[in-house]
Structures are given as structure tokens and as C-alpha cells.
Amino acid sequence: MKNKNFLYNAKGPIAFFFILISLPWIIQIKSLISAGKTGSAFELSIFAFVFLVFLFWMQKWFKKMLIQYQNNLNISMKKMKNYKGRNLK
16 A cells, blocks of 8 residues: 555546446436437436536545545644653653
8 A cells, every 4th residue: 555545545446436336327328319219318418417426526525524534633643642742751
């Protein structure tokens, strides 16, 4: 592992997740187009796009919050370590 925040920086699992989540919609859109229902296929593709953009935004926001939480936790742990060291002397 390169660093302790490797999970937060890895783009492969995120891309794989979005491919898996969009696969059912892609299959359904292709079947609607082949059935001649292009209007429904267009509506479904718009919905899928908006949903995936929203999901991507939420995932990015949660990732940012997790990194911030980890940074705050690290700072707090360093302060506690320094505080305990002063009391022992």
C-alpha cells in the first residue's frame, strides 16, 4: 500500500462501481431502442445520467468528509499523545 489514504485515492474501484451500476440501464436502453421506443429510451437515459451524476457527487462529498474526519482524528490523537507525555514528566 502506497500510503494510508490509498483507498481514498484509488480511482479503479470507483470506476468499476459506476460501470456495474450503469450496466442494467444500458441494457434496458438498448432493448428499448431495438423495440422502437426511442422516447422511453431517451427518458431512461436522462434519468440514468442524472442519477449517476448525483451519485458521483455524493460519493465525492462523502470521500471528502471521510478524509477530513481522518485528518481531525490524527490531529486529536497527536494532541492527546503530547498531553499524556507532559503529565508523566
